[in-house]
Amino acid sequence: MSSSFKSNDHAVQSIDAEGNFPISVEDMESAAKQAMPAPAFSYIASGAGGEDTARKNTDAFKKYSIIPRLLNDVSNLDTSITMLGRIYPNPFLLAPIGVLKLADEQGDLAVARAAANSNVPFIQSTVSSYSIENIAQAASGSSKWFQLYWAKDEEISFNMVKRAEDAGYEAIVLTIDTITLGYREKDLYHRFSPLAQGYGQGNFESDPVFLSKLEEIHSRTIVESIVDNINYPALDWEHVKELKRRTSLPILLKGILHPEDALRAIRYGVDGIIVSNHGGRQLDGVISSIDALPEIVKVVDGQIPILFDSGVRRGIDALKVLAFGADAVLLGRPYVYSLAAGGEKGVERFLANFLQDFQTSMMLSGVKNIEELRQMKIVNM
């Protein structure tokens, strides 16, 4: 099976003449499937191994129920949160997702613009299709965070962090669960390698430190050099310490599932954690993110912010995450489907629908603000 194809540059046609756009995430996913070549869609949608964890991420939400409080005058909702010393208008961010050009020619630029127009911070991936500087320009004046895949050659990492600082990014997210790529059976079947089409190198191509290293090793292509650098099983807590020395930006660790690792993160002085299993794309068989969350909330006990991703598809899912005591929620695959289905406008439509769904869920749960939401009763039945 071939894995060569063009990126999706016809996306905007999925919003029809009347401006209709899929509302449910299932319909957005179907629209994305139609708009994209099969190997690319499969790379985005699938998980590692037999995909049990990917399935569990969404299924596990269904077993939890909230018990609403009523007669609480919810006519003035406040969805804002204060986190890491800043006020954010709502408790959502867009998860870092690499190689977005697979979904739409404008990739991260389209997402960053849509996120800025929707007042939702965008977390840019290390393996983005466009550079930090271009993305910063596309979403100037709005909140952006940078996700770091640690490079074996540390100077490359430190220079990327510096570029993010210079471009006005507000935080560094160090992803710790991708020291090597998960065993993804569908990608293996399609002979699909995420970086091979050249859509995940925008950030590296414009990095003088990376380019100077490349010149030293003439035999390596850009893609080979990126893969070799970010495949880094040697990553450990000493690297976290080093990163802290190198930046004054807040550092969050993404991929925490064990309460002891959450506590260790606090001991190492990180500013926040993201409870995540990478959407079930790394190790099949790990706990679903939502099942991991309550114990982590308990041990962290408010010392640092807890963010969450993996499996959030609707407003009510986000509501459950916050009711368990998390501070904010990252949205992942749904925005990529909306990008593939409708480009920048598609992402805007998805975010508008998601925020409306969330606010409706808040009102009907009888909570006026996120602090009240975090105190809500949630049960496993």
Ligand SMILES: Cc1cc2nc3c(=O)[nH]c(=O)nc-3n(C[C@H](O)[C@H](O)[C@H](O)COP(=O)(O)O)c2cc1C
């Ligand atoms: C196509 C794709 C690419 C991703 N790329 C990255 C990445 O570059 N860096 C990262 O930290 N996480 C990456 N992730 C993981 C997401 O940040 C997030 O953890 C995951 O999508 C959450 O699961 P959900 O989308 O099912 O909600 C990627 C996920 C997908 C689907």
Ligand SMILES: CCCCCCC(=O)C(=O)O
């Ligand atoms: C060789 C590493 C590519 C990482 C691609 C992005 C990612 O995190 C994913 O889940 O896929």
